[in-house]
Amino acid sequence: MTETDSGEALFVASGSQTAREVWRLTRGHRSALAAVVVVGVTGTLVNLIVPVAIGHLVDRVRAGTADLGTVLTLSAVMLVSAVVGAAAAAVAIVLATRVFHQVLAALRERLVERGLLLPQHVVERAGTGDLISRTSDDVTAVADAAPTVIPALTVAVLTVVVSLGGLAALEWPYAAAFAVVLPVYGLTMRWYLRTGPVVYRAERMAMSERAQQIVESQRGYATVLGFGLAQQRHQAVMRASWRVAVQTLRTRTVQSMFNARLNLGECLTLACVLVVGFFLIDRGDSTVGAATTAMLLVLRLLEPVNQLMFVIDDLQSVLASLNRMVGVTLMPGRTPGPVPADGVGEVVPAPAAVQVSDVGFRYGTGPLVLDTVTLGIAAGQHVAVVGASGAGKSTLAAVIAGIHPPSAGRVTRPGRTVVITQEVHVFAGTLRDNLTLTAPDATDHDLRTALEATGASALLGLVPDGLDTLVGAGGHLLTDAQAQQLALARLLLAAPELAILDEATAEAGSSHAGQLDRAADAVLAGRTGLVIAHRLSQAAVCDRIVVMEQGRIIEEGTHDELLAARSTYSSLWAAWESGRGARPGGVAVE
Numbered sequence: 001m002t003e004t005d006s007g008e009a010l011f012v013a014s015g016s017q018t019a020r021e022v023w024r025l026t027r028g029h030r031s032a033l034a035a036v037v038v039v040g041v042t043g044t045l046v047n048l049i050v051p052v053a054i055g056h057l058v059d060r061v062r063a064g065t066a067d068l069g070t071v072l073t074l075s076a077v078m079l080v081s082a083v084v085g086a087a088a089a090a091v092a093i094v095l096a097t098r099v100f101h102q103v104l105a106a107l108r109e110r111l112v113e114r115g116l117l118l119p120q121h122v123v124e125r126a127g128t129g130d131l132i133s134r135t136s137d138d139v140t141a142v143a144d145a146a147p148t149v150i151p152a153l154t155v156a157v158l159t160v161v162v163s164l165g166g167l168a169a170l171e172w173p174y175a176a177a178f179a180v181v182l183p184v185y186g187l188t189m190r191w192y193l194r195t196g197p198v199v200y201r202a203e204r205m206a207m208s209e210r211a212q213q214i215v216e217s218q219r220g221y222a223t224v225l226g227f228g229l230a231q232q233r234h235q236a237v238m239r240a241s242w243r244v245a246v247q248t249l250r251t252r253t254v255q256s257m258f259n260a261r262l263n264l265g266e267c268l269t270l271a272c273v274l275v276v277g278f279f280l281i282d283r284g285d286s287t288v289g290a291a292t293t294a295m296l297l298v299l300r301l302l303e304p305v306n307q308l309m310f311v312i313d314d315l316q317s318v319l320a321s322l323n324r325m326v327g328v329t330l331m332p333g334r335t336p337g338p339v340p341a342d343g344v345g346e347v348v349p350a351p352a353a354v355q356v357s358d359v360g361f362r363y364g365t366g367p368l369v370l371d372t373v374t375l376g377i378a379a380g381q382h383v384a385v386v387g388a389s390g391a392g393k394s395t396l397a398a399v400i401a402g403i404h405p406p407s408a409g410r411v412t413r414p415g416r417t418v419v420i421t422q423e424v425h426v427f428a429g430t431l432r433d434n435l436t437l438t439a440p441d442a443t444d445h446d447l448r449t450a451l452e453a454t455g456a457s458a459l460l461g462l463v464p465d466g467l468d469t470l471v472g473a474g475g476h477l478l479t480d481a482q483a484q485q486l487a488l489a490r491l492l493l494a495a496p497e498l499a500i501l502d503e504a505t506a507e508a509g510s511s512h513a514g515q516l517d518r519a520a521d522a523v524l525a526g527r528t529g530l531v532i533a534h535r536l537s538q539a540a541v542c543d544r545i546v547v548m549e550q551g552r553i554i555e556e557g558t559h560d561e562l563l564a565a566r567s568t569y570s571s572l573w574a575a576w577e578s579g580r581g582a583r584p585g586g587v588a589v590e
């Protein structure tokens with residue numbers, strides 16, 4: 001896991017780790033794989049009948065013993081063997097394609113599942129584009145190449161072995177002539193195996209970086225517009241795209257040089273076999289028919305040898321992608337729910353109560369963001385966390401939610417915990433799809449009840465097709481407040497034991513603020529709640545308030561207790577009250 005630990009890309013598996021993992025995934029498909037091999041061997045053997053029959057025909061013609069019957073019989077044999085050989089190859093390819101698509105689907109599922117469980121800081125450290133590129137570009141690269149690579153590799157290996165055997169059986173010097181040229185192929189292969197992975201890896205990395213630049217530009221759309229960074233982002237994407245173009249050009253250059261070396265090997269082989277045939281016939285050690293068969297066998301053999309080389313070319317690309325995909329599946333991640341993650345600290349399940357004990361947290365190697373934080377929330381209690389910007393409130397929420405593993409200390413929380421932040425994602429699909437994400441068995445009646453409870457029943461009247469309305473990318477665009485209502489209704493349907501609202505209703509100043517506050521009250525009712533409060537009116541109605549400053553809890557108590565103590569909170573409250581009074585509409589909606 002060195003690459004991840006050093007703060008760079010996500011883990012890339014070694015060849016043997018990938019082979020082990022892929023072999024494990026073929027469990028359940030082994031008999032189909034055996035069928036691919038058997039059918040492939042049969043097809044290859046049958047295909048060799050054609051050159052032997054042509055050689056035989058040449059000798060019969062030269063000897064003057066070839067009549068129409070012989071020609072027709074040999075032609076029929078060749079026709080049948082060509083048809084059977086082609087049919088066997090087709091069956092092998094279909095079988096292999098099926099098996100590898102199934103294995104690839106299983107690997108992709110594991111990849112996505114694991115990717116979602118990776119600690120957020122690990123993904124962020126590597127750049128989200130890396131994970132996206134592995135689940136898209138790499139999967140596509142393997143999907144495109146695997147169905148041709150595997151049967152071609154099998155057929156090529158079998159043809160080489162069987163044809164060499166046939167050449168040796170004919171006259172050993174023919175096989176020897178081919179063997180003399182083999183080092184050219186060996187050297188080509190060695191050069192390519194050294195050069196290929198380097199250029200392919202560089203190309204994939206460039207693609208990852210391009211994906212990262214595009215994702216960042218899209219994610220930070222508001223910031224890009226707000227700060228007038230469009231030109232800068234455009235340049236960054238252009239530079240990343242140019243690097244992809246340069247790397248792709250390098251890859252193509254290496255491929256062209258590879259082709260040139262293959263052509264050289266082909267020329268040398270044909271020349272050697274011709275010269276050997278000439279001397280053998282001249283000395284009476286071979287017939288013209290045998291030389292014809294040898295030449296045809298060599299021609300047949302060259303094709304799969306070239307194919308083998310080309311397959312190795314694709315194989316390089318497939319292996320580079322597979323290593324990256326398998327790498328993610330081998331990384332340690334959060335297991336779903338409240339389990340210890342890869343930090344020094346610990347997260348363990350508990351009934352509806354929360355206990356945070358001496359928790360410390362830092363982002364990567366940065367400064368301590370949470371410093372020996374201790375906090376208890378009884379089952380059913382609602383606690384608000386307030387404090388200045390950067391005090392560590394969101395980080396504490398994320399550590400309790402299990403998004404970040406604590407660097408030190410221990411967190412105990414309920415198994416079913418849901419966190420809602422200000423950034424709510426609306427998935428592309430129907431409103432119903434978005435709501436049933438966390439409650440697949442919910443009926444339309446349940447969905448309507450949840451929307452009503454969160455004050456969002458009006459939403460159904462505003463969208464064109466009710467629950468069937470397509471929302472998210474490409475669909476009906478929901479406002480931020482509507483997206484928040486949707487998220488709160490989704491939380492209600494998920495019915496967690498602990499709900500964490502990280503400024504989930506922070507639409508301060510908007511006419512929806514009061515509505516969202518009421519929705520938050522509805523979703524917190526009857527369950528344990530942690531509220532990262534943006535507006536102090538949200539904190540005031542909670543059972544307890546915790547004040548944070550520079551990663552530490554500095555005050556704790558009820559709203560009245562903290563006001564009476566003339567504490568930091570009371571100053572915050574006074575400042576907020578005067579600000580609220582000044583803000584038009586602020587009071588009216590509370």
Ligand SMILES: Nc1ncnc2c1ncn2[C@@H]1O[C@H](COP(=O)(O)OP(=O)(O)OP(=O)(O)O)[C@@H](O)[C@H]1O
Nearest residue numbers: 124363366369387388389390391392393394395396
């Ligand atoms: N992903 C991150 N990587 C590095 N540092 C981070 C990251 N997220 C937050 N921080 C830093 O951690 C500290 C605490 O941030 P956090 O967001 O938890 O504070 P907060 O009290 O929730 O602030 P706000 O009210 O502005 O959201 C800040 O100094 C912030 O810059």
